Amino acid sequence: MKKRDTIIVILLGIVTIAVILMGFRYRQSKQEELVNKSNYVEINQSESFEARQKKKEEEKRAKFLAAFDKKRESKTIADFLQYVKYAKGDTNVAFYGEIPDKAQWAIDNMSQLATERAFTEMQTNFVSTLESETIGERVDELVETKPDVVFFHTPMPVQGIVSWDEYGEPIEKDNITEVLSAYDEMKKALPEALIVLVTPAPREVDPEAESEISWHQVEIDTLVSESTNYAIPVFNIHNQVMEHLKTNALEIASLYNEDGSFKPETEELLKNMFAQNLKTLEVDTTTAYVLDGKPAEVDIVIEVYEEESSEEIVEEVEEESDNLDLEEEWYEEETEVDEWIDETVEEETYVPPVQTPTPPVSEPSEPSEPSQPAPPTESSSSEETSEEETSSSMPPATPSTSESDAEEELPLPPLEPPAYE
Numbered sequence: 028m029k030k031r032d033t034i035i036v037i038l039l040g041i042v043t044i045a046v047i048l049m050g051f052r053y054r055q056s057k058q059e060e061l062v063n064k065s066n067y068v069e070i071n072q073s074e075s076f077e078a079r080q081k082k083k084e085e086e087k088r089a090k091f092l093a094a095f096d097k098k099r100e101s102k103t104i105a106d107f108l109q110y111v112k113y114a115k116g117d118t119n120v121a122f123y124g125e126i127p128d129k130a131q132w133a134i135d136n137m138s139q140l141a142t143e144r145a146f147t148e149m150q151t152n153f154v155s156t157l158e159s160e161t162i163g164e165r166v167d168e169l170v171e172t173k174p175d176v177v178f179f180h181t182p183m184p185v186q187g188i189v190s191w192d193e194y195g196e197p198i199e200k201d202n203i204t205e206v207l208s209a210y211d212e213m214k215k216a217l218p219e220a221l222i223v224l225v226t227p228a229p230r231e232v233d234p235e236a237e238s239e240i241s242w243h244q245v246e247i248d249t250l251v252s253e254s255t256n257y258a259i260p261v262f263n264i265h266n267q268v269m270e271h272l273k274t275n276a277l278e279i280a281s282l283y284n285e286d287g288s289f290k291p292e293t294e295e296l297l298k299n300m301f302a303q304n305l306k307t308l309e310v311d312t313t314t315a316y317v318l319d320g321k322p323a324e325v326d327i328v329i330e331v332y333e334e335e336s337s338e339e340i341v342e343e344v345e346e347e348s349d350n351l352d353l354e355e356e357w358y359e360e361e362t363e364v365d366e367w368i369d370e371t372v373e374e375e376t377y378v379p380p381v382q383t384p385t386p387p388v389s390e391p392s393e394p395s396e397p398s399q400p401a402p403p404t405e406s407s408s409s410e411e412t413s414e415e416e417t418s419s420s421m422p423p424a425t426p427s428t429s430e431s432d433a434e435e436e437l438p439l440p441p442l443e444p445p446a447y448e
Contacts, residue, residue: 088113092318099317101309104176104260107221109144111175114318117148121174123213124162125182125227128155132298133178136305162202163209170216175316177213177222178262181206183230184246203250210259211327214314219322221315224254226265228289228297229272232279239278241269257325260310267300 095102095110102110108118122133134151141149152172154165162182169177184203206224213222231242241247247265254261272279282293289297313323 096318099312102312103306103309104221104223104304105140105144105306107312107315108140108146108149108176110318111316112144112146114316115175117150118146118176119150119152119172119174120176120178121152121154121169121172122178122180123154123165123169124156124180124225126153126155126178126180127157128153132294132301136298136302139302140305162205163212166209166212166216169213174217174220177217177220178225179206179210179213179222180225181227181250183227183243184250185243186246186249203246203253206250207253207257207327211325214325214327218324219316221260221312223260223262223310224250225262225301226250228268228282228293229265229279230283239269239272241265241279244269257327258311258314258323259325260312262301262304262308264297264300264304268296271296 092110092113095106108120111118120137122130126133130153133153137149137151140146152174154169154172156162156165159165182202184206186201186203210222210224213220226247229241229243233240233242233244243265247263251261251263251266268282271277272281282289284290314325315322
């Protein structure tokens, strides 16, 4: 019995061990199944979250694009860049004109806007014309950057006489026309770009004005007015700075150092004004990129005066010289006629001989009162005047010898003695 019991105990132990091993394996398999199932659930949950986010982003995009297209006449530049971001996936900004290359204030403003609007692929380019002879000299380089928005920093507008040449002739300048010509060239090469004019800060004060007025205020107003007529967006930094100076009772000279550069506080002021315009100033964006359609055209009319060719100028000079020659000949002939008339008058002037009368010898008589001469009547005076004019108009004829002799032979009338009281 003992041997048999021992075998039974051994068999039960083996069975127990087998059951334990099987349970352990079963437990491991179940754990693996639970782990795989949880991983699958997590994957499905993450995939559904991304899908929901993507769907939500698409709805937001479609809603923004539709709302923007309904009111393109008054949108901010930041909204337009957001519009381009939703439509194209990236944005490209360029600074052109009278601005230093890689100006720090501009870089800071664009970086801040990219962070606020999640512009992960935003590019910023600079094309400076500070060392160029004309404002439109580097437009081709700007076109190569293919910007969505161009901030065109204009020079200080000048319109009128700026100096005098060596001959005393006035030298006129009109760079407002140059700015509009450069804009027209940009727009033709970049029809979908939104080009924004940025006026410069004031530099000089009007010496004749009683208050603090910019020397270029009239030209600034003209540039802004013409830009508005062509639906060109404008950041009028000039007038905004003048308003700031007026509010704080400051002068234009307070903006600059002695060497003419901006003071640090001035640069900070300009940076903040630009950022404020970028986010809050509403402009017309109908002339820029449209997702489903074409932008409105900008038809700028620029008056161009054709220069006369050298041949035309030579012909005009010859005609003027011929006219001068004719005038000189006519003047010489007129002078000769005048001299002939003067000589004729001098030669034909007749002076009658002076005769001394001899008083006759007669007996003295009682003196009598002299008779008063009768006053001349109007008819007689007019007849005498007409006779004098006739005689003066006709040269006097030279008397003949017989007539002079006859005059000498005529007897002289007796002279009456003077009357004494």
